Structures are given as structure tokens and as C-alpha cells.
Amino acid sequence: MTTSLTQSLSFYFSSTDYLLALPMLLLTLFALGILMIDLLLPKQWKQVNALTALAGLAFSAAAVGKLHWAYHVAQRQGLPFVDTGFMGSLLVDPFALYFFYLFLAGGAIAVLMSIRYLEIERENHGEFYALLLFSIVGMMCMAAGYDIVLIFIGLELMAISTYVLVGFLRRDKRSNEAALKYLLLGAFSSGIFAYGLSLFYGLTGSTNLAGIAQGLQQIIATRPNDPIVIFALLATTTGLLFKIAAVPFHQWAPDAYEGAPTSVTGFMSVAVKSAGWAMLLRIFLFGLYPLRSIYVPMLIFVAIATMTGGNLAAMTQTNLKRLLAYSSIAHVGYMLLGLIASDGRNNSTGIMAILIYLLVYTFMNLGAFAVITSLRRRNIIGDEIDDIAGLYFKAPTEAILMLVFLLSLAGIPPLAGFWGKYFIFLSLIQTGHYVLASVAVLYAVISMYYYMRIANAMLMRQPIEAEPVRLGPSMRLALTITALGTVGIGLFPNFFINAVNWSLGLTQGSQHMAALLR
């Protein structure tokens, strides 16, 4: 009986499939483990959950490292590396591996930020860490999905876990409300996205991205302006733009970011956004590439609206989390410019810029949110600009770190944020989008204003309340990692640029992204 089951399973799945899915399988295992161990833990031992989550992330990272090494060895010896699994629905190529590392780093820093914060909020339950790991599994499916079924399931696994995480402070009205808004708008956009995907399946007869690209190529050749193709494209684009919070689908972001627990806000602004980008790049540059001449004009409009909306709305905010939410919308606008400039065939600088930007953004934005998280004290919510006033006089080291993160977000040269913007602008210049480049530079200057407003409150004003800011060991570690990342990438960008070039399969002198486009 057992042998026949194994045999019939091995007809469908090989051991390579499981090896490729190992990072996800390990995370799922640890998440389920947390849910079970949590039942047995006495109240004062809840920190074990966080440790288990970190162990799960470490094991998953080791599995990603193993895949990375296998790929490296195969490449060096000129052997073929089997990177598709589960009948072509999973594709673990260097592009996916790069995003795996990004998600795991973001998740680990978010766990470190959460430990003390959840204790103060008295919501220290194991489910928090389990949901965090589940959402990372979903993100991995999105980055490695080569089939719209897997991409959609990954998207929903991530989204549903995040809805709960946003509403995790169940006694807090703002958290309830944020979760409700995020849920309604998120589910609505997923529905529209799925409708678009179902139409693409109907048009091309395939759920595989390669099949969709091939089918669309033929349709576009015979009927260039087919209304159903355009409607399907609009529906799919709506879903994709919603997930990365681009104007006009950004309304949920400030509300969800403000109401969510601060460590979750940090996690959402980097990891969830990176996952959205991974999915968007795969779909736009590969599956829907034949429609590029239709979607680029839409994206130009969206990118300008996103930069305008994000930057202008951020200027008037008084809540730190809301301000950073609008700033993150503005950053999405810059990244969209990279996609407009580069198509991955003739020019790839923009795509490379997006990947660098996401890496840099992971460190600098999580760092800024880590500082805001530490402002939550016994009776102080600590997310208004007034709460950060005079931070320099209370906790000088932390204030200096926050200044570093803010300058990096503004894109000041020796820091990491500069390189993200530099390559975006470079790609625009290379492809002759001079107007867009000047608009982007203009907005980058405007953004200085609201970042400096925070810095001004922190360094120049006197503290409003006397409650000291204390850091736990895990928060210190989170701040150290993010600060090292922000300064390190800024000073030694070459290593990271090489990593991104490897993940896109860009070789010296070639602009064709061999890895992503196959």
C-alpha cells in the first residue's frame, strides 16, 4: 500500500520539486509548530515563540542558501540546473532567490521589533509569529510563481495573513478599523485581479505565464486592439497596482499603516510591498509583455499621480506612521518609473534599479519604523510627531540613527537610498525620458521637506513628556542590522549591484535579462 502510494506520488512529483519548495515547507512547519507550542507555554514564556519564528526564518534561509549554492555549482560546471517544479508552476530562479532573501530579512527584523512591542500592548500571542511566517510563505509563492494559480494563491495567503496582523490589537479601535478597511479593499481588488486572470486564461487557454505570453503574442498580431484583452489588462493592472499601493489605488495604505501595530506597519511597507513588486515584474515583463505598448502609457500616468499624491499628502501629516505611509507611496512612484524606462530586453537598468531600491528600502524603512516602535511606552502610543520631539535629548544614539534613516529615505548621497534613486534616474536618462526624470528629481527635492520636519522635531525641539525611551536587546539588534544595511549599501554598493545583476541574469555588457525572461 505504502509503496504504491509513493510510486503514484513520484509519478507526479520528483524530489527536485520538494527541494525547490523547501524554504516554504520549512516556514510552514515552523509556523504550525508555533501554533502548537503556544498552547503549552505559560504566560511569561511567550518569548519562546519569537525565538521559534527566528529559528524558522534561519532554517528557511539555509534552504535558500542551499538552492543558491546548487545553482552556483551547476553554473560553474556548465550543467543544467532544474529550477522549475510542480509541473512548471514553481520557478525558483535567481530572481526568486533574491526576493526570498529579501522577505526573510524583512521578516526577521520585524520579529525582532515585535517582541517588546507586543508585551507592552499585552497582545503577546503565538499566532502573531505564525501569521508572519505564513505571510512570508505566500510572498515566496508570489515571487516564485510561474503559473497564475500559484501566484493568486500566494497573493491571498499573504493578504489574508496580513489582514489579521493589521487587526492584531483587538482592543484598539484604530487597529480594528484599519483591518476592516484593508480587508474590504484588499478582497475587492483581489476579486478584480482574479477576474482579469480568468479572462487571460480564457483568451490564451493557459494558466502558465509562458503560455499566456505566447497566446497574447498571437492575439496582438491579429487583433491589436481587442477590447476584451484591454479589459483583462485593466482588471489585472488594478489588482497589481493595489498591492503596491499606487495612486489611484492607494487609499487603504495610510489607514492600514496608521492603525496596524507599528512592527506590522514596518513589515507591510517592505516585505508585502516587495512581494507585490516581484509579482508585478513577473507578470508585466513576462506574461503580459506583448501588451507593453498598451500598459506603458497607463503606468506613466499612474507613476506621476503616485509621486504627486504621495509627496504632497505627506507634507501635511502629523502622525509619523501616516507620514511614512505617504512617503512609501511616493517611493512606489519612483520605482514605477524604472519599469516605464526599461523593458528588460533592450535596457535593464530600470529593473535593476527597482530591485536595488527594494533592498535598500527594506533596511532604511524598517529602521525608521523600529525607532517609531520604540517610542511606544507604557501610557504613550508614541506615533505622533510630537512624541518624537526632543528624542535627541532622551536617546541620542537612536536620534542619530533615525536621522540616518531619514536622510537615506530622502536620497542623500553617501547613504543607501541614494543608489536606488540614482539608478532609476540613470535608466530614465538612458532611454530618453528627460521630462519624467526632471519631474522625479523635483519631487525628490520636495520630499526633503517632510523628512526634515521629523528631523527638526527630533533634534531641535524640547521633549514634551519626560517618559524615557528604553530599548530592549532585540530592538538594539534590529536597529544595528538596519543601520549597518543602510550605511553599508551606501558605502559599498558594488557587491549589491553585482548580486542584483546575478539575480536578473545580466552579464557584462548585455542588457537582456536572461534569468527573468528565459
Add this chain to the structure above:
Amino acid sequence: MTEIGTLHYLVVAAALFIIGTIGVLTRRNVVIILMSIELILNAVNLNLVAFSRLYGLHGQVFAIFVITDAAAEAAVGLGIIIAFFRNKETVNVDEVDLLKW
């Protein structure tokens, strides 16, 4: 009498999609908005199943996944609505107004 073909299913699905979208945009009760979202997902299912008559089983498999996803979304959604109702005693979206700029 004409035979019922793929197009008929697609028209029904499109109608469901439009009803769902209008429901989300105009209704004020959160539970009804959630039901409208379910309508949209069912439109997707109908599309997928109709197309899979032409192309093979992939669409039906996708539809099963979408059904599962709709169930999960409804469970989490109702949970969030209950948590919200406990604190605010309302399920009306007009009164969801704590967070705004």
C-alpha cells in the same frame, strides 16, 4: 432554440461581476459589501469553469482554489467584523471614520 454555449456563461459571469462591483461601491453595510465581494469571486469561478470546457482541466482546478480562498476570506472577514462591532457597535461603513487625514 439556440444551444447554451460558452458565451452565455460568460455573460452571466460578467453580470455577476458588475452586480458585485456596484454592490461594493454603493452599499453601506459591511456584511453586504463582503457578500458582494463573494459575488465577484463567483463570477471568476463561472468564467474559469466555462473556459475550462474549451481548454481542459486547469480552469476547474483554479476554480477550486478560488472557492477555498473565498471561504478563508469570508471567515477572516467576519472575524474582523465581529472584533470591530465589539468596540464600535456598528457595521455601517459611514461610521468607520477614526482614521483619516
